[in-house]
Structure formats: structure tokens, C-alpha cells
Amino acid sequence: MAKQKKSLPKLLNARYKLVVLHEETFEEKAAFTGRLWSWLTGAVTAAAVLVVLTVILIRSTALREYVIGTSLSSEEREMLTEAYARLDSMEQVAQANDIYLTNLRQVISGQAGETLEDASRQQAQPKNNIPANEPDISVSDDELALRELVESGAPYELPENQQNARTGISSYTFYSPIKGIISADFSAKDQHYAIDIAVKMNEPVRATLSGHVLFASYTPETGYVAIIQHGNNLVSLYKHCASIIKKVGSFVRGGEVIAFAGDTGELSTGPHLHFELWYNGSPVNPNDYIAF
Incomplete structure (x- = not known):
């Protein structure tokens, strides 16, 4: 045991030479000399630096989502879920508003419009071309104001008509x-x-x-x-x-x-x-x- 303890410092302080030779001619191309502890310290330091740089690269770039994944808190997940729900609701409102404005243009031109249920049934069917004799109604300033009014979500249900809405227009x-x-x-x-x-x-x-x-x-x-x-x-x-x-x-x-x-x-x-x-x-x- 005493001989092993004395030989370990001697082993670490021993000098070694790293030689790079040509494969065929064995010509010496490069040579590196140093003590064993220097080689070990350098290798450990290089490995540590490589690990640190890799972690920094992953955490500061988009690779984080693929390697580590997104760690969202419960509040962030709830906010994300609400955002997706609002987006879906806004899409439905936009579709209803488009049908509503289309119906108004058809009403002005004296043609029967379609309801939201009719439009959903016709989504899978190919659209027919508009007849050539249908009048072209361009978007005027008043229609733009109408669009803003509809998109603003202003309530059209009047207090005096809330009960009538359940029984249809016959109760008006x-x-x-x-x-x-x-x-x-x-x-x-x-x-x-x-x-x-x-x-x-x-x-x-x-x-x-x-x-x-x-x-x-x-x-x-x-x-x-x-x-x-x-x-x-x-x-x-x-x-x-x-x-x-x-x-x-x-x-x-x-x-x-x-x-x-x-x-x-x-x-x-x-x-x-x-x-x-x-x-x-x-x-x-x-x-x-x-x-x-």
C-alpha cells in the first residue's frame, strides 16, 4: 500500500508524449508533451466547458422545446386553454357575422337569405355560381358602419322583447x-x-x-x-x-x-x-x- 501511494504522485507527475504519425510512412506530424495530471485536467475542463455550452445552447434556443419540453405552470395552462376557447368562439362569431351581413345585402336586393344552419349544411357542397342577373351591391360607407356595429357585439335584444324571444314574433x-x-x-x-x-x-x-x-x-x-x-x-x-x-x-x-x-x-x-x-x-x- 505504501508503495502504491508513493507511485501515484510519481505516476501523475510523469511526463508523457503524444505523437501524431503518418499512417503509411510513420513520419512524425505533431507531438505533444506534458505531465499526466495536465492531460487529465485539460480533458475534464474541456468536457465541462462542452457540457455548459450545450446546456446554454439548448435553453436559449428553440431546441429547448424538443429536448427539455415546455414546463408550464397551472395558471399558464389555464390561460392557454382560455385563449384557445376564445379563438374558437371568435371564429364562430365571425362566421355568423359574415352570414348576417350577406343576408342583409340579400334583403336589400329583395332576395331570401340563409340562416346559420343552412350555411352549415351547405359547407360540404360545391358553391354554385352567382346568377348573372343578380344585382351587384358594393360596400358603402353605411355598410362599413353596419359591419363595425355588428362586430362590436352591441346587444340587439331589448329588455321589452326578452320574453317575446321565446315565443316567436307572434307575441310582438x-x-x-x-x-x-x-x-x-x-x-x-x-x-x-x-x-x-x-x-x-x-x-x-x-x-x-x-x-x-x-x-x-x-x-x-x-x-x-x-x-x-x-x-x-x-x-x-x-x-x-x-x-x-x-x-x-x-x-x-x-x-x-x-x-x-x-x-x-x-x-x-x-x-x-x-x-x-x-x-x-x-x-x-x-x-x-x-x-x-
Whole structure:
């Protein structure tokens, strides 16, 4: 044992030579000399430096996710789950808003719209080309304001209509938009989704229910048009007006004057009010709910 203890320091202090030779000619290319403890210390130091550099590289780059993985706390996981849930909800809201705006454009042009259920059933089917005779409705400033109003999430359900929303529009008490003589009845067969009421010029036009004004502008075919969004996905339209006194986004009460009857637009044949009522994106006969 004493001889082994004395030989260990002697072994560590012994000098060694590392020679690099050519494989075929055995010509000496390089030579390194040093004590054994120097070689061991250098090897351990180099290994430690390599390990430290590797750890720093992994923790400070994207390799961390593949080697170590993401270690999220319970709060971070909960926040991430809520973020994904909000993203999914926003996608559904965006889809509903797109269908809603499309329906409004179709309502203005006098065509029946589609509901959200109809759109989900048609997603797997190929889209048909739009007929060539369908009018092109460009996006106006009022429609941009309408988009902002819809996307802002402003509530359209009015307190007085919360109970009516459960039983449908038959439980509403409608105001007659104007008094006059019916010159054209509602006819789904003829695609006349309205009641035409012949009146004198500048007769006041009243809102049939409380709601928000979604559209108030001039169109070439139907003149000055006002559209009001009521509760329970109910929309009323007032076309061929002489003028409109309400702005987009304003709240009106049932029976409040919103416009004056006139003879504007290419499709008008005289002073009258073209009144439409739409429920869940489909036209309904106003005669079934309103006494004109």
C-alpha cells in the first residue's frame, strides 16, 4: 500500500508524449508533451466547458422545446386553454357575422337569405355560381358602419322583447308603419317579399318595433331605404322613402317616425311605402302580424 501511494504522485507527475504519425510512412506530424495530471485536467475542463455550452445552447434556443419540453405552470395552462376557447368562439362569431351581413345585402336586393344552419349544411357542397342577373351591391360607407356595429357585439335584444324571444314574433305588438291603401300584397311565388302601401307624399313612416337602425341610405333601384334590427333576429325594411331622419346605429322606439314616404328609386311606380319583414333571414308576410 505504501508503495502504491508513493507511485501515484510519481505516476501523475510523469511526463508523457503524444505523437501524431503518418499512417503509411510513420513520419512524425505533431507531438505533444506534458505531465499526466495536465492531460487529465485539460480533458475534464474541456468536457465541462462542452457540457455548459450545450446546456446554454439548448435553453436559449428553440431546441429547448424538443429536448427539455415546455414546463408550464397551472395558471399558464389555464390561460392557454382560455385563449384557445376564445379563438374558437371568435371564429364562430365571425362566421355568423359574415352570414348576417350577406343576408342583409340579400334583403336589400329583395332576395331570401340563409340562416346559420343552412350555411352549415351547405359547407360540404360545391358553391354554385352567382346568377348573372343578380344585382351587384358594393360596400358603402353605411355598410362599413353596419359591419363595425355588428362586430362590436352591441346587444340587439331589448329588455321589452326578452320574453317575446321565446315565443316567436307572434307575441310582438307591431306598430303599423304607415296608414294607406295596400296596392300590392306579399307574394313569395312572385318574389315580392313585401307589402306596398299607397300613400300621399311625405307621409310619416314609423318604426314597427323598437330596435337599432342598421342601414339608412340611397340605392338606385329602391331609393332611400331604412333597415331596423329588432330583437329575436327580426328585421324590418322601409323602401322608396322621400327622406330618412335617422342615422345608422341610432336606437328608435316602436311607433317613432324614422322617415317620410316618397317616390324614389327606379322600381317605384308612385308615392308608396315598400315594407318588408324578415325573421331569421327569411321573409314573412307582414299582413299576418300588422293591421294596415
